[in-house]
Amino acid sequence: MxxxxxxxxxxxxxxxxxxxxxxxxxxxxxxxxxxxxxxxxxxxxxxxxxxxxxxxxxxxxxxxxxxxxxxxxxxxxxxxxxxxxxxxxxxxxxxxxxxxxxxxxxxxxxxxxxxxxxxxxxxYMIVHHPQWRRTRMLLADGAIGALRQVHCAFSFDNRDPENIRNRPEVGGGALPDIGVYALGSARFATGLELSDLRAEIEWEGGVDTTASVQGRLGEAGYSGYVSTRMHLYQEVRFHGEGGVIRLTAPFNPNVYDAARIELHRAGEVSIERFPAANHYVNQVEAFSAHLRDGADYPWSLEDAQGTQATIDAVYASGAQT
Missing domain, CATH: 3.40.50.720 (NAD(P)-binding Rossmann-like Domain)
Incomplete structure (x- = not known):
């Protein structure tokens, strides 16, 4: 074909x-x-x-x-x-x-x-990476027991006033740029919606530069932050009654660091690595496969709308500091 x-x-x-x-x-x-x-x-x-x-x-x-x-x-x-x-x-x-x-x-x-x-x-390329499909499976299979807390962090330092991330007229801001990952990944992995959101948002030149968010994800608590004014860092943790799942390079694998899932249970840590995975290539191949033979595609406009509605709620609840 x-x-x-x-x-x-x-x-x-x-x-x-x-x-x-x-x-x-x-x-x-x-x-x-x-x-x-x-x-x-x-x-x-x-x-x-x-x-x-x-x-x-x-x-x-x-x-x-x-x-x-x-x-x-x-x-x-x-x-x-x-x-x-x-x-x-x-x-x-x-x-x-x-x-x-x-x-x-x-x-x-x-x-x-x-x-x-x-x-x-x-x-939304991260849903095409095997570390996120594996995380979703681990959570669904109860690998860490009842989920109690989810924490997502994503930051980098970009103070260039000409960069589109710092220009309000073209839709800049930390939440549009990387909040989609910190919030959307939690939704994708758990299949749950965020609620009871409370946020503190820092603004500079008309764009949000740091947002700290707390809320609920089903029966679990959610906490996270995104920033374009902090040292480069990213991590996601799912903490359950029987263990912890930790992703060390959840959003930019093989750029920020190697993709790795740590599963902490009963004093033991098992590690899965994904050195060859390229989520951008996987995304294009999944798109082509969907057009060719109707293969399932893991992220829809409705999924994107759910994450954007969450971001809208974060803005609405955020106290500007």
Whole structure:
């Protein structure tokens, strides 16, 4: 069967360093085109992907009959607009997280997806990593007994005022950028929704830079923080009555650190490692498999909307400091 031909809207650094190579490496996929008005940015891509076709604007790429699916790594505030345009143009679409700035904005994408019969979802790559599928299985199987506490931490230090994460007009902020991981991963692993949320949020230049969150996750307590003004760090712990599951590189495996699950029980620690897994490649292959034969895909727009609704609730409960 012919591969899925992908186009990328915008020459984002993340697309050049991660998703472009993932599409190129994935079975059942082909990186075919890039839309950018910048000669220099296209040159940086074409050095890695010599056969890449260029369009100088986004609409031209969407009109390209040789493109089956579009990856959208544009600034957060542009995701819904261009996701809808891609669906209207008859393209399947993978939209970088967060899909939207408010949960209600995702309704339009869900409606367009359903009306078109096309595939549309969020690029929430961690659910394609085997460490998260394994964690979900361990929790479901009762490996640590009744779950009592969940803790998620994700931080890095980015004070560049020109970086999109620090620009409110394009949807910057710590919660949109990495809160989707600290909150969404807990939802995915447990299958539960967060409630009774209480937050303290620090703001700088119109964007949230640190958010500390507490709440409930079913019968368990939840605590976590995200920050773009703290030392680089990430960790997730699930603490039950009979043990602890600890993920040491939950969100950027093989970049932050090696992916590892530690299972602590009765004075013993067992460790599982995943040195070869690339969740970006897995994500593209899962997308292609879904288009090819209807294979299950682990993350929907409705899943993304649930996480965004949680982020909306965190903002609503947060005391600005």
């Amino acid at each position: 012919a591969p899925v031909n992908w186009g990328i809207l915008g020459a984002a650094k993340f697309a050049r360093e991660h998703m472009g190579p993932a599409i190129h490496a994935a079975s059942g996929a082909r990186l075919a085109a890039l839309a950018t008005g910048s000669d220099d940015k296209f040159a940086a891509f074409s050095k890695r992907f010599p056969d890449l076709r260029r369009h100088t604007n986004y609409d031209a790429l969407l009109a390209d009959p040789g493109i089956d699916a579009v990856y959208i790594p544009l600034p957060n505030a542009m995701h819904v607009e261009w996701g809808l345009k891609a669906l209207d143009a008859g393209k399947h679409v993978l939209i970088e997280k967060p899909v939207a700035m408010k949960a209600g904005e995702i309704d339009a994408l869900i409606a367009a997806r359903d009306a078109s019969g096309l595939m549309a979802t969020e690029a």
